[in-house]
Amino acid sequence: MRCSKCNKTWHAGGANCPYCGAPAAEPVDPHPVWGYVMRGEEGGGQPPGPPVISRRRFIGGLALGGAAAGLAAAGYAIARGLLTEEPVAAAPQVTARYVSRELPFDDPYSPLWAEAPAQRVTLQPQNVVLPFKSTPGPQALTVRALHNGREIAFRLEWDDPVRDEFTIKTDQFRDACAVFFGSPAAVWTMGSPEDPVTVLHWKADWQKDIDHGFQDLEAAFPNAAFDFYPPLVGVARPAPDDYPPEARHRLPALAVGNPLAQTRRPSPVEKLQAMGPGTIYTMPTQDARGRGSWRDGRWTVVLARALAASDEGETALQPGQSYAFACAVWWGAAADRGARKSITQLGTLWLEVGR
Structure with a gap:
């Protein structure tokens, strides 16, 4: 369904928007083919922000005699290389689907992930805090989320032609990804002292250490x-x-216990907290879990933790509530590290109430 007020979509539930409570405007096309159109170029009658064009709109334009407009729109999307098999959102609007089973913390390819609605989200270069990134690595990533009332797990997928899983030499940089979530008032720039954010950060070199022993x-x-x-x-x-x-x-x-220097790691996912740019630090309790796998030029990564907070300042999550949410991806081959990364805009995470 699509909201008549905020234009967000949801895949299950009642006729009212779970984000703002407004009634639904129309059901979402279950078999869309979408083309990404830049802001200001979509013509009249479209909702604000970067819109999308569905197959229904393409075919409708042709059937009603608007062949030139329909072909122009389709040709524009194809020419720009932006026609995809699923919608590309400007910011993540993620629904964590409730399941009554154990979550697949260590299996990115578990069939259970098919129960979580997938959302493909645009990535953009981080250019607010030095060091800047001039262009994004992958153009988008796909995110899913599941929870069982006790834990929550996120599954991120993105294209990466080169697997970078070593940080031994000074010119080696790891592939990595992260999610951050905080209160609805949390700001995009890594939170603030008033509204800190919790970060789950998966690192390819940590995964290598776990799978094959410490790499020295x-x-x-x-x-x-x-x-x-x-x-x-x-x-x-x-x-x-x-x-x-x-x-x-x-x-x-x-x-002294520097987490980056440890030779035995219980998990490839580090749990951190941030209160603004340059403030990120490792939380005392490291209970995040996950696993990443690279196949055929694509990373698929699971990041998970308990819904309840285990450290002071950590964001606790509750079903039926919404939270600020964003994702980030690092391409080691592009020398990404620290603030040099590809990021999503600030969106929302909503946890479905158990059935």
């Missing part, structure tokens, strides 16, 4: 010879936790 210098330089601590030539790679305590003080980042 021998992974980047397989033919190197070491004749000093730690001994790596002609012996089995020692488990990182086997390093004796008296040696750990010579590895200060590991010794």
